[in-house]
Structures are given as structure tokens and as C-alpha cells.
Amino acid sequence: MLFSPLTKSKLQSSKAFLNRARQGLLKGTVSTPSYILPTNLGIIPGIMNMNLPEISPVPVQFSLADIYHLREVIEKYQSDYPSLSSQTKNQNEPNPLLSYLNHPKDTVSLLTMSTCGSDKILGNYKTMEMDIPSTIHPGNKNRLSLQDFSAAIATFKPDLFITPTHSITAKTSKKKRERAVKTSREYINPSVLNLVQDRGPQVLMTISIEESYPKISPIIDEKISQFGEKISGYFFNTHSLKPQTRFAVFQKFYERYPTDEKLRVLESSGNPTEVLENLVLNGIDLFEARYPIDVSEKHHCLAFDTEMPNEWRSTPVDTEFIKESLSNPTKTPRTLNLSRSEFRKDSTVLTSGSKSPLTNSITRSYIHHLLDCKEMNASILLTIHNIHVYDNFFKAMRSHIADNTLEIYTQWFLQTQCK
Amino acid sequence: MENSPLKVGDASAQESKKEEVKELVRMNISALQFKVLKQWGFARASLLTLPHGDVRTPVYMPVGTKGAMKGLLPKNMKDDIDCEIMLANTYHLFLKPGEEILDREGGLHKFAAWDKNYLTDSGGFQIVSLSDLNEVTEEGVTFESHIDKMKFLLTPERSMEVQNSIGADIMMALDDVVPPTITDADRLEEAMHRSVRWLDRCILAHKKPEVQNLFAIVQGGCDDDLRKICCDEMIKRNTPGYAIGGLAGGEDKEDFWRTVHTCTQLLPDDKPRYVMGIGYPVDILICSLLGADMYDCVYATRVARFGTVFTRNGEIKLRGSSNKNQFIPIDSKCQCYTCKNYTRSYLWQSFTRDSSCLQLLSLHNVYFLLDIIREFRQAILDENVEEYMTNFVTDYYITEKDGVPQWVKNALKAGGIDMS
Numbered sequence: 001m002l003f004s005p006l007t008k009s010k011l012q013s014s015k016a017f018l019n020r021a022r023q024g025l026l027k028g029t030v031s032t033p034s035y036i037l038p039t040n041l042g043i044i045p046g047i048m049n050m051n052l053p054e055i056s057p058v059p060v061q062f063s064l065a066d067i068y069h070l071r072e073v074i075e076k077y078q079s080d081y082p083s084l085s086s087q088t089k090n091q092n093e094p095n096p097l098l099s100y101l102n103h104p105k106d107t108v109s110l111l112t113m114s115t116c117g118s119d120k121i122l123g124n125y126k127t128m129e130m131d132i133p134s135t136i137h138p139g140n141k142n143r144l145s146l147q148d149f150s151a152a153i154a155t156f157k158p159d160l161f162i163t164p165t166h167s168i169t170a171k172t173s174k175k176k177r178e179r180a181v182k183t184s185r186e187y188i189n190p191s192v193l194n195l196v197q198d199r200g201p202q203v204l205m206t207i208s209i210e211e212s213y214p215k216i217s218p219i220i221d222e223k224i225s226q227f228g229e230k231i232s233g234y235f236f237n238t239h240s241l242k243p244q245t246r247f248a249v250f251q252k253f254y255e256r257y258p259t260d261e262k263l264r265v266l267e268s269s270g271n272p273t274e275v276l277e278n279l280v281l282n283g284i285d286l287f288e289a290r291y292p293i294d295v296s297e298k299h300h301c302l303a304f305d306t307e308m309p310n311e312w313r314s315t316p317v318d319t320e321f322i323k324e325s326l327s328n329p330t331k332t333p334r335t336l337n338l339s340r341s342e343f344r345k346d347s348t349v350l351t352s353g354s355k356s357p358l359t360n361s362i363t364r365s366y367i368h369h370l371l372d373c374k375e376m377n378a379s380i381l382l383t384i385h386n387i388h389v390y391d392n393f394f395k396a397m398r399s400h401i402a403d404n405t406l407e408i409y410t411q412w413f414l415q416t417q418c419k
Numbered sequence: 420m421e422n423s424p425l426k427v428g429d430a431s432a433q434e435s436k437k438e439e440v441k442e443l444v445r446m447n448i449s450a451l452q453f454k455v456l457k458q459w460g461f462a463r464a465s466l467l468t469l470p471h472g473d474v475r476t477p478v479y480m481p482v483g484t485k486g487a488m489k490g491l492l493p494k495n496m497k498d499d500i501d502c503e504i505m506l507a508n509t510y511h512l513f514l515k516p517g518e519e520i521l522d523r524e525g526g527l528h529k530f531a532a533w534d535k536n537y538l539t540d541s542g543g544f545q546i547v548s549l550s551d552l553n554e555v556t557e558e559g560v561t562f563e564s565h566i567d568k569m570k571f572l573l574t575p576e577r578s579m580e581v582q583n584s585i586g587a588d589i590m591m592a593l594d595d596v597v598p599p600t601i602t603d604a605d606r607l608e609e610a611m612h613r614s615v616r617w618l619d620r621c622i623l624a625h626k627k628p629e630v631q632n633l634f635a636i637v638q639g640g641c642d643d644d645l646r647k648i649c650c651d652e653m654i655k656r657n658t659p660g661y662a663i664g665g666l667a668g669g670e671d672k673e674d675f676w677r678t679v680h681t682c683t684q685l686l687p688d689d690k691p692r693y694v695m696g697i698g699y700p701v702d703i704l705i706c707s708l709l710g711a712d713m714y715d716c717v718y719a720t721r722v723a724r725f726g727t728v729f730t731r732n733g734e735i736k737l738r739g740s741s742n743k744n745q746f747i748p749i750d751s752k753c754q755c756y757t758c759k760n761y762t763r764s765y766l767w768q769s770f771t772r773d774s775s776c777l778q779l780l781s782l783h784n785v786y787f788l789l790d791i792i793r794e795f796r797q798a799i800l801d802e803n804v805e806e807y808m809t810n811f812v813t814d815y816y817i818t819e820k821d822g823v824p825q826w827v828k829n830a831l832k833a834g835g836i837d838m839s
Contacts, residue, residue, distance in 0.1 A: 040769070040772050040773035040775075041765075041768060041769050041772055041773060043769065043773050043775050044775075045773060045774075045775075046773065046774045046775055047775055048495075048756075048775050048778050048779060048782075049760075050495070050499065050756055051492065051494075051495070066772075070768065073743065073744060073764060073768070076744055077746055077764070080746055100762075100764075100765060101765065102760045102761055102765070344516070344520065345520065345523060347523070347524060357494065358492055358494050361532040362532055363524070363530070365516075365520065365524060365530070366486075366524075366530055366531060366532070369485075369486070369515060369516040369520070369530075370485075370487060372515055372516070373485045373511075373515050375485055375487055375489065376489055376490055376774060377487045377488075377489070377490065377491075377492065380490070380492065380778075381492070
């Protein structure tokens, strides 16, 4: 199994508050809960891989629009591969895409249909063609058919791929929603599922808003009952819903499928309060997370601690506060905008939270200077710092799940690390 | 830079200052040690010990203009490239973040988290090249900031003050910079003599000779006589090291290497010799063969950002479509992170998609220059300089229609290698 839950999450309870968080292991290397950063050709934007060695293993997300053009070169690379094997660090049939992009062979790769950025995949449900806006030549579209989609999976051999769907939000029109459902239904069919292999591509079935809100639609029943064993998990496309609505969706889902332990992936921004909400209340294992990158692009550094002081362990847990704060978030995790003039003379080390050897002797004043000069090292250092803090945040959550102290950790984080 | 100039017009004051300079020269305060380990012809393999560690020479010094290498972090420079010294620009650091911040932070080393060596230039070259308006008088250089058009006066004394605040291990005297292609012989000579007078003012104004080394800059264009006069005068000042300035400004290559050779023959053997603004692989090796020890140039990182990279068979432009299916590294012998982990094909793909590619190319180019200069150094120690240089230039120009250029052959011959 690609994914193994290490603890069984309690999906239903008669109590008013239920902590659904659980630990798991993905491909034997990635401990969950974990996060997936956006990438350009498998690279975190602007960061050389060598500058993030201390990060826990995390899955790598590839968007089809970003790498579709690589099909031809990957096929050629693969045909040349026997002569190149001495140049790689990999052994035992490495994945050609991962090898070409210089990822370790045990990297978990996830192929999505979304792009790294604001572009979304649009579709034509009548022809089942997906228009992918070219990221190099905007306006020049590449039409992909279901066959192209399938061929891309066969070439790239991701560990996981997400079935495509339209991008819809809570405000999308009814007509577009219906079209999205139809497309979504078409793309989870036998020809796609034939791509699923025992030690190869596994599928995550998209649960979109339309299919899950305001109620779980029969389409989900149909898909799960028809293809159940071939589905490795779910991609919940519920980002645009309010927390209470999202909670209601998951509540209904788990009522319908109380013993389903498959992998649960969430479309999300990765904001820590949103992560805690969906980890604790909704039982999510993997989070799409643009958050550390987005914060850096705004010239902010993450300024919250991730290690809860020991004395908090004896603090009584206030489940009402936790549920209320997660359901109606009013605060955001602490960050600092280092482009502000107040940091020009601030000699404080970036923060002690990251513990990255690359940034733990960098001052706020220096980052301010680099931002002021528009030097690219500012964004590099900020991104590295932010990813380290973010990674520590997830490490802390996993540790507290194991110790059965996630609730008090959540309480501590919301009460002391948000503003 | 608000000015605090010395009054230069008073004869008795000038005489008094000359005596002060002589006294400082006699004291021979230096914050470096330079030991020639082995010599082959004019080339030297040496060890330069500075306040922030040893530097193996000959050496190429990458340029971190505003206190940072573009796209490369201090850890990359130290651990992945094994860089022992890099450059920072006084002009840019004066404008941003400014002396106040640098003094407050304890100097550039702490500010930029770089614990190896720095060299700062005087600011003079940037003023001439970047500022729209600059006027040179005996007092100094008046210029407009390229950022906000504010007017400043840079004098030798102010240059020393700013460089003392930056805290680099080596600092450069303010010189009167003129291009080597200048046809006004009077102006060229004036600049040379003024550079000597400014050196005296720098020596007097320099507040930290025990921890920062002031290098003199020899000027004189491509005129051997002027260069000789300048070398003589600067040697009398007994600075810890000497630079050969005023080259790499469009002059003929024959004039270039000949001028370097003239200067290295005149400058003391027991002090480092720094040729300023040199960054082409062959130029660095030629200058080393002729007895120079240190080099700097932005070329390596600047061209990397446009997709041009160094190989042992010349430069290649990675953006060319011929690289699309090239599953080989940039250079087969290079051991940098980029060449060990990425193919030309991947770099071609990612060049227009992510800035990390520019970092990878910069890393390669800087590593390449440091690598070949270390190979050359090892060739001195192993006494096989002739074989190394012959093979290198033959390979480097292998794709050129006419092969090794004549100026290279002439320079090699002057250095003791006959490729005719």
C-alpha cells in the first residue's frame, strides 16, 4: 500500500468535539500529516534543492501544465537511460521523471492538474478536452484529450495522480457546477483507472464542492462503489468553503464512510490555522501549501514558534475554544514584514524558529537591506527560512499526535502564536 | 558622502603630510602574510593569510556587489564552491545600507554572515561607470547617486572612512580611473600622478591598518613608461599589496598582457599582485603565468544569468535549442553541484521557468573559474605548468576556426611556454 495510517482516526463520535488527526506513512518515507509545496519543474520556486537538505521528506507536486511539454524529452531520456545510469544516484529502476529532475528515487510524486500559480485548468465537458494555458506563451493553448492525459501518466509514472476537475468555488454558477460534475465523472473511468498499478501510479479521486455540498451526492457513492479498491485516496476540493461548511461536508462524508482509512489530501493555501482546522476537525493527511512561498513573496518572514513550552502540557484543554477558533478563525499566525523601515536597524536574528543553518545567523536588518536593494537573495533567504519554520510546525504536530497532546498544542498555538 | 577633505593647497601642510606618510611606511603595518610556496617562471603558487583565513593564490574573487552574491548564499560560497575571498563594492554599500548600519552591525562580515575574507574596492570605478555626472578634481570625485541623484564628493579620506566601516580584509586606495583606450596622453599622465598623491592621503586616513590591508593601485594605461613611474612611486609607499588597475577597458589584448607583464616584473615578489576586473578564463590563467595572483570580475555571474556558461571547450549558450536533448553536464570534468546533478537538457528546460536555474549556472561559472585557477596552482606545485597551459588553451579554443589566438601564444611565450 502506498499509504498506511499508523493510527486510526476517530471519524465519528457522540461527543461535541472530535479530534480526527492521525499519523500515517506515505511510500515508507513521508510521515503524515505533511504538506506539498508548489513547484516549477519539480523545484520549489527560486530555491536550489541543495539549500533545503534539512527538510523532512515531503511529496513533490508536479502540475501537468508545467511538465506536459517534458513528455517528449522524458521518453528520449528513458530510452537513453541504460547509458546514463552511472551518472545518477538512483538504483533499481529509478523513475525517469524524478531522475531527470534530480529528485531522490524515494521521493513521493504527485501529479495534479492545477498550475503553480493562479492559472486553473478549464475544460470542455462535451469533448472531454482540457485546455491548458501555456505558461510560456499566454494565450497559446494546448488542448489535451483524455488520451493525452493518460499518456502523460504513463510517461511520467507519478506515485499519485489526481483526477481532474473544473475549478469551482462556492460562488460558481449552477450551470458551471453541473458541467464540472459531469467532467469529473467522465475522468474517473476504467481507461483512467487502467493506469493504476500496484507499484506505480495510484489515483486520488477528487471530491469537489458540487459533489459534496450542500450534501454528499450519489455520484460519490457511485464512483466509490464502482472503483473502490483502485482508489488510493481522495483530493478534497473544498478550499473556498467556510470552515463550518467544510466541517459539515466532512461530517457527512465520514458518516457515509465511517471506516474509510484512505489517504486524504486537501486543496488548501496551507495557512497554519487552516491546517490545524483540517487536521484536527477533518482528519486530513496531506495539505497543498503555497503558504510559505506566498508569505515570502510579500516580504514577510514567519515569526511564530513551533515548539510548545513544557509547562503548557499541564494546562487544561479547552475544546470549546479550539472548536470555536478553528471554525471561526479571526487571527492569523505571526509574521513580520521585513520591508518596513522599522527593520532597517533591527539586528535581531531572523527568528530562532527555523534552525536552518542557512538563515540562523541572518538578521532582519540584512534582509531589509536586500529587499531595499531588490536583491534576489532576499526572497531566497526568506523562502528557506519560512519553509524551515513550516516544516518544524508539521514536525511538532506529528510529535503531538504521537504523544496524544495535539489538542493542547492547538490551543497553545492559537492563543499565543497568532495575532 | 559629505566631504571632510584635507586642504590640498598649503605647501607646508603637504610637506608635513609627506613626512607622516613616510613614518607610516616605515612602521610597515600589515594585516597579511604572503608566502610564495613555489614558482614556475613568473608564476607563483602562494598562500595569502588574511584576518579571516588563508587564501590560496592565484585566486579568482567573485563579486558580491551589495554584500551578497546574486543567487548564491554564504553557505553555497563557502561549502559548495570553497570560496575564500570575495569582493564587495564600496559605492553601493555606501548608498545602501550606509555607514551607520554597517558600523552598528559590526561591519560587512557580520551583516552579511560571511566569515571568510572580503576585498572592497574604493568606489571610484562605479562612480565613473554608473554615475551620470562625475567631476574629478584634486580634492576628489563629485558625483550624483544613480539611485536618487543626490550629489556627493568622494575623497580619498571618505573612501577610507567608508571602507573602514565595511571592515574588509583588503581595501583599495582611491585612484583616478581613466579608460586604457584614452587618447589624451596628458590626462592619462595626470591620472597616474594623482593616483599616487591620493594613495598618500589614503595611507594617512586609513584608521585600521592592523586589521585591514590597504592595496595601492598602479595606473598608467598601456604606457610602459608611466607604469614604471607609478610602480616605483607606489613601491616606495610599501603597502601590503598592489593592484594593476586601468585595464580590461577595451584595450588591445596584446597591450593588455604586455602591461600586466610590465607591472608584475616591477612589483615586489614578496607581495600579492591583483589585476582588477579580469574574469575570462584564459585571461586569468595568462595573468597568473605572468606573475599575478588575484583577480575579480562580475562576468562569470552576469553572463550566467543570460544562460552563458564556461566549459573547457569555450563558452556555450545554454538557451540554444541544441541543448534540448543533451543529457550531459555542462562540463564533463566539472565537479560542481550543477554538473554533478543536472544535465544541459534540464537547464535548457528550466532556464525560462525558474530563477533557481540562474543560481545553478552562476554556481557553475564561479566554481569553474576557481577550479581552473586551482588546477593551475597545482600545476605550479607539480612543475607541469607548460603541459597544463598548452592543453587548456588548445581545448578552450578547439571550436574556434583559427584555433589559439596569436595574442595568447605571444603571452604564453613571454611566460616561458612556446606554442609556435
